Amino acid sequence: MDICPKCGLPTAACVCDQIAKTQQRIEVKTEKRRFGKFSTMVSGFDDGVDIKEIAKRLKEKRACGGTIKNKIIELQGNHKGHIKPILVELGFNEEQINE
Numbered sequence: 001m002d003i004c005p006k007c008g009l010p011t012a013a014c015v016c017d018q019i020a021k022t023q024q025r026i027e028v029k030t031e032k033r034r035f036g037k038f039s040t041m042v043s044g045f046d047d048g049v050d051i052k053e054i055a056k057r058l059k060e061k062r063a064c065g066g067t068i069k070n071k072i073i074e075l076q077g078n079h080k081g082h083i084k085p086i087l088v089e090l091g092f093n094e095e096q097i098n099e
């Protein structure tokens, strides 16, 4: 059985990840790239959350490509207005997402 190093509970019972998610202050920005293409940057994640999993879910929901650089999720295309509801669904705090 795995034990969470933060709270000492079995990982199955641990809610550290959920708590961490509600405390993140997330920033969503779009940037115009070459040839008129857009990128959507989602930043503000810290080590308490599984950024890879979040990136995977965002890419699935928005059917787009994307990468993670320096804890910033960069999605291909302009997804402004669509990121917040997905993050809220994943357990983030709506009031702490600046989109």
Ligand SMILES: [Zn+2]
Pocket: 004, 005, 006, 007, 008, 009, 014, 015, 016, 017
């Ligand atoms: Zn824990």
